[in-house]
Amino acid sequence: ALRVAEVEKGKTPEDFQQVYNAIAKKIIDDDEYDNYIGYGPVLVRLSWHSAGTFDKNDNSGGSYGGTYRFPKETNDPSNKGLQNAKAFLEPIYEQFPWISHGDLYTLGGVTALQEMQGPKVPWRPGRVDLPESATPENGRLPDAENGADYVRNFFKRFGFTDQEVVALIGAHALGKTHMANSGYEGPWGAATNTFSNEFFVNLLNEQWKKEKTEAGNSQYNSPSGFMMMPTDFALKEDNTYLKYVKKYAENQDVFFEDFKNAYKKLLENGIEFPEGTPTIVFKTLDEQEQ
Ligand code: HEM
Numbered sequence: 001a002l003r004v005a006e007v008e009k010g011k012t013p014e015d016f017q018q019v020y021n022a023i024a025k026k027i028i029d030d031d032e033y034d035n036y037i038g039y040g041p042v043l044v045r046l047s048w049h050s051a052g053t054f055d056k057n058d059n060s061g062g063s064y065g066g067t068y069r070f071p072k073e074t075n076d077p078s079n080k081g082l083q084n085a086k087a088f089l090e091p092i093y094e095q096f097p098w099i100s101h102g103d104l105y106t107l108g109g110v111t112a113l114q115e116m117q118g119p120k121v122p123w124r125p126g127r128v129d130l131p132e133s134a135t136p137e138n139g140r141l142p143d144a145e146n147g148a149d150y151v152r153n154f155f156k157r158f159g160f161t162d163q164e165v166v167a168l169i170g171a172h173a174l175g176k177t178h179m180a181n182s183g184y185e186g187p188w189g190a191a192t193n194t195f196s197n198e199f200f201v202n203l204l205n206e207q208w209k210k211e212k213t214e215a216g217n218s219q220y221n222s223p224s225g226f227m228m229m230p231t232d233f234a235l236k237e238d239n240t241y242l243k244y245v246k247k248y249a250e251n252q253d254v255f256f257e258d259f260k261n262a263y264k265k266l267l268e269n270g271i272e273f274p275e276g277t278p279t280i281v282f283k284t285l286d287e288q289e290q
């Protein structure tokens, strides 16, 4: 079905900057979350999972309808742990009840990324809440216990190139895995809340040992406390992906540019934005006299 953006009635870029600021200030206030990693990484993951149900073959799923708010999608096993991000955003929604859930979930990720020193991601409003009947079935999000062929095939559903796939998975520089959520654990100590190209630097430079987790998954662990899941590790095992891993490990600016473009495409996939829809590049808190 066609998803046409309709900007929330009477709202301007300044109104959305106010939502950005409220989310950014709450990230600062609630800094103790996840052993002081904070909510940044899990907000980025929620934005990806809300968009990651998209299927270009029938234009179903994706960020537009905000269907993550419904139990069927909130309780998808692939979304375990994201309830924390949902709870974080509930008071934001109460403060700005005019915003659609699709706009809120995607704006949450853009805000978190920019406040974690990531690239500026141009963002367009106008996602419109769809009814519960539009909620996609569980199982559309990727499973980490797989190799390069699976990863390449999975992202075909979005129309992403190999380069866009490698760039997007670079988001695994943020936060950590949690045994109770996904059956993976770590990195230890090294978890970060600052966006960078270190996922690629570590992938190439660390010594990796394949081990079994207590959940029976495989993960690669390094003596300095880093970890990779099989789908992460696949990016260096596949010659085409490896080309981009090296490019991003060598040049953070190129990574930031490619990530920004791929992340924008992910958040807007399947949506038609009419002429005149504003493209907003949000100011960070630091850039506004606070
Ligand atoms: C092959 C594709 C992918 C797979 C299989 C995958 C899988 C996972 C898994 C299993 C976790 C751990 C969740 C937990 O235990 O709490 C995770 C965390 C995370 N993922 Fe991915 N992911 C993929 C792609 C992406 C993409 C495209 C993004 C964003 C653009 C992303 C952003 C994140 C972030 C930020 C975290 C850390 C969350 C936190 O610290 O709570 N991932 N991912």
Ligand SMILES: Nc1cccc2nccn12
Binding pocket: 172, 173, 174, 175, 176, 177, 186, 187, 191, 227, 228, 229, 232
């Ligand atoms: N931080 C983090 C989150 C999710 C996946 C992942 N793989 C390597 C590191 N990493």
